Amino acid sequence: MSADFHRVSIVGTGSFLPGAPIPNDQLDAILGPLDRAPENVKSYIQNVASRMLASSGVEFRHFAIDPQTHKLTHTIASLGEEAARRALEAAGRQADDVELLLLSCPSYDCSTPPTSAILQERLGIKQCAEMEIHSNCAGVGKCVQVAFDALRCGRYKTALVVYSQLSSVYLRNCYYNQSRINKKQASLRYILADGSGAVLLQAMTPGSNHVQHELLGTYVESVGGGMPAGMTAGGGVADLVDVEHQIPHVFELGTHHLDQDFSAVNRSAGRLLFEGLVRMTEVLGISPQKVDAIVASIPTRQLYEDNIELFTEYFRITRDQLKFRAGKTGYCGGTSLLLHFDEMVRSGEIKPGQTILLDSVESSKWMTAGFAVRW
Numbered sequence: 001m002s003a004d005f006h007r008v009s010i011v012g013t014g015s016f017l018p019g020a021p022i023p024n025d026q027l028d029a030i031l032g033p034l035d036r037a038p039e040n041v042k043s044y045i046q047n048v049a050s051r052m053l054a055s056s057g058v059e060f061r062h063f064a065i066d067p068q069t070h071k072l073t074h075t076i077a078s079l080g081e082e083a084a085r086r087a088l089e090a091a092g093r094q095a096d097d098v099e100l101l102l103l104s105c106p107s108y109d110c111s112t113p114p115t116s117a118i119l120q121e122r123l124g125i126k127q128c129a130e131m132e133i134h135s136n137c138a139g140v141g142k143c144v145q146v147a148f149d150a151l152r153c154g155r156y157k158t159a160l161v162v163y164s165q166l167s168s169v170y171l172r173n174c175y176y177n178q179s180r181i182n183k184k185q186a187s188l189r190y191i192l193a194d195g196s197g198a199v200l201l202q203a204m205t206p207g208s209n210h211v212q213h214e215l216l217g218t219y220v221e222s223v224g225g226g227m228p229a230g231m232t233a234g235g236g237v238a239d240l241v242d243v244e245h246q247i248p249h250v251f252e253l254g255t256h257h258l259d260q261d262f263s264a265v266n267r268s269a270g271r272l273l274f275e276g277l278v279r280m281t282e283v284l285g286i287s288p289q290k291v292d293a294i295v296a297s298i299p300t301r302q303l304y305e306d307n308i309e310l311f312t313e314y315f316r317i318t319r320d321q322l323k324f325r326a327g328k329t330g331y332c333g334g335t336s337l338l339l340h341f342d343e344m345v346r347s348g349e350i351k352p353g354q355t356i357l358l359d360s361v362e363s364s365k366w367m368t369a370g371f372a373v374r375w
Contacts, residue, residue, distance in 0.1 A: 005152045007208055008215040010373060012091025012200035015342040016082035017329060018074055019067075021060035024053045024190075030065055031189055032173030037181050044183045052190050057301025061193035061330020063168040070172065074194075075109045077118040080164035083196035083338070084123060087160065090346075091200045095123040098200075099156040101130040102147055104139025104334060105164045108132070119162065129156065136231065137297045138220070138362035139163055139334045141369025144199070145218035148371070151203040159201045165335040167192035170233065170258040180254025188260055191299055193330025197338025212352070216372040219280035219359075223272065224366025230265055231364045233258040265363050270307030273297070273361040276368030278314065280359065284372055288315045290355055294322040295340050297360035299331035334360055337370075350375045 022030055034045060064074040074082075080103060088095060101123075103116040110118075116132035133142050140163045147159035169175065171189045204211050224230075234255035240246055250256050273296055281288055294311060298304045304324040311322050325340045332339060337360050344350045352375055359370030 006203035010213040012087040013342040014086025015339040017062040018064035036178035080162040083198040087198035100159040102143040104133040137360040138367040138369035165333040195332035195335040217284040218371040220369040292354035
């Protein structure tokens, strides 16, 4: 790296889980029953849901839903605000110290204005650069890469990266055309959860010799150009091309439903996550044997068990260095990366001088994105 480049430090982390922890046996009560679904879907839920939950390894998760009214308690912007304020507080900074605000989320509060600008207003930032990256699990790494490059070249001094996951908007029974729901769409109710995470980054003075909590670099890749999408949700422009096929027809056909190719995820997600991490270390010049911990997007214990040996053998790490961490929080998509990182920072699990890799795989069109930190 040129001596003219600024080194970048992580000066604050934050995360937020909405509402009380929800045990598995209360999921349908919180999300609302699928009592108008086709009979084969209702039978599937009765017979298979409990086995899915047991193998998931998740005991509790959080939803931004009022348990009495079933209304959403947060929007994407207000959910992200909670984590952002915690990251600012941890860093001892004010919102107006933020020069670059980056938000990633798989959906948005409205088509326009951008949710990132709404978040800026909620935080009370009078003036800053803001950008929004539409992405699922890979969104954190994408935002961190933009922030890292902008800070190290000196364009900005501080950058706040926020990721907000409001899965419940797709999972409440009121969202579905229940007559059109299928087993895979119903299954996602037992996997996804809500939450937000944030990191505050700062550019250090050029020539700084000792930088604590240094962001070593980032890596982003998309490898799914020849692969079918692994996760889809309609309701966008592609569904509205034909004059005779507009919003009422989208609901009628159920093309707005969130869908997942579970077979493809089980077959490809672990391998692609591993390959993305390997390429990250190669590009950043990090020896696999010098890695002290890996934080990765792993939604279920079963997926973890199916792939853990790939990571432990190549990086020569133990299970304690790559843990399944979603058991008490649920899987919050991209938020999980920042949520678990924040937990590790606040608990003191990460020690000074350790090298940590953080990486997510996104099944929508098979992307990985992440970053490396020397604490």
